[in-house]
Amino acid sequence: MTSALSALAGNPLAIAVPALAVLALLVIFAKTIGLPWVGTVSHFADGDSVETKAWFHSYRVRIRGIDAPEYTQEHGKEARSTLVAMLEGRKALFIPFGADRYGRWLCWVITLRGPVSWRMVLAGAAWPASPMTWALHVPTRLLGRGLWKRGASRPIHPDVWRRHGMSQRMSVPPTHKKSTKRYKIKPRASTFAPRGTRQLHDFL
Template sequence: MPMLRCAAVWCVAWSVLALAGAAPARGGHADGEVLLGAVVLRVVDGDSLWVRPSGGAPLRLRVSGVDAPEICQRHGREARDALATRLQGHKVRVTLQHKDTYDRWLARVDGPDGDVGAWLVGQGHAWSMRWQNNPGPYAVQESAARKARRGLFSESRPELPRDFRRRNGPCQAGGASHTGQPG
């Protein structure tokens, strides 16, 4: 009987742990959750923003699949201003993916005209996020922006944000892309 009791306790413990692992992430949101009608409160830089989901607290987001120039990098302010002009105060659809190292949600953001990541890259405000030999989800848009010499691709050799950060470190307070509260 003690062996059976131990097995029952063990099963309950594993069940609790499994349920805890399946629980929503910090802040009450879960990977894959779709937030309809979230309002863009503030655009921090070319790929980071704050939104307020309907009836919820503000969330920090990073647009998934893109890498925009750092705010203190060449074309950084232009990228931020373009995104702010397009989305500030507007309702968007947000599909949460997962949290990054700065505790922001990586998310697909759809604005009034569709996929914001595709628009950013297509207008030359960001690169398609690369990894290993993969050109990223917006390689077609990046190729078109390069050919048309739009935005940052009007330069002969625009510097990737990761290379800029490697050389200069992150932007300092007041311009850092991953800090700041919604306005």
């Protein structure tokens, strides 16, 4: 045992090479799956999307376990203000679980006062999106907090709101200006085009 330790002490590369290999694996693991980090929030997009700074890098984060109203949606500004009050100027632990389709880290965000997703649901500022937050939102809804305030308009889930907004934009007919120019009707280049080609031409 002593001879082995003395051999390692006499050969620094025997320690440096494995250490560098382990460090490289940790970096690859952090970039693909993600390692937990502690950081502060530098930007609040809405009630469930933030940007954090840690390790001299910025990370876009989507808080896991909730679905808050979009910022331009009704109750969206209130949800963002609630999240700002919870995270602004405070250190938080971010535990990533992969990334979403927009390239944001899906993270559990935890402060000294508890998981942010739980607190957002208890404040009535977001819809639940996990079994735990579903259980927590029941008393919040019964007490009429935030989104579920009695006498207020019925809240619209962000997914429904996004689909409705998209369908509204798609349903608006295009406006065409009347032209005073006269155009000559040109015959088709070929009347013997394949059937599929003619159908595509008529469709376009």
